[in-house]
Amino acid sequence: MLRKILILVVSLVIVILIARLPIFPLISEMREITQDGESLSQTWSFVSMPEFYAAAQFAKVGWLNSTWNNYLILGVVNHMALVLAFFGVRNLLTHMFQKNQVIVMFK
Structure with missing residues (x-):
């Protein structure tokens, strides 16, 4: 139980x-x-999630709905990446702890 926590x-x-x-x-x-x-110019960049939230909030307040929709779509994609990262890390750690436990049992 402690290992799962x-x-x-x-x-x-x-x-x-x-x-x-x-x-x-x-x-x-x-x-x-x-x-x-x-005229409209678009640039792509890479930011952290807190910076993304700040930019999305600015877009929601001052810009058009089409811009806000772009931020919503990117927000969903970014959050799905974090969810997948969580499950990947959890599976990796579970595998590592189980593997170490088996090695200790045979020593």
Whole structure:
């Protein structure tokens, strides 16, 4: 039981640390409105999840719904990556602890 709790806690800590790394895609839009019309330029960058949340909040407050929809789609993709990372780390740690336990039993 203690091993399962330890695996869960370590998995959560690792995922929280991963969320702080600048590995999540973010699209930044620059809109310029002139007399000739509107121009839009987009740039992709990699940010951490807290930076992504700040940019998404800014987009929600001040920009168009299409921009906010882009942030929602990227947010879902980024969160799915974190969920997959959690399950991957948990499975890896479970496998490592079981493997070490078998080795100790045969010594």
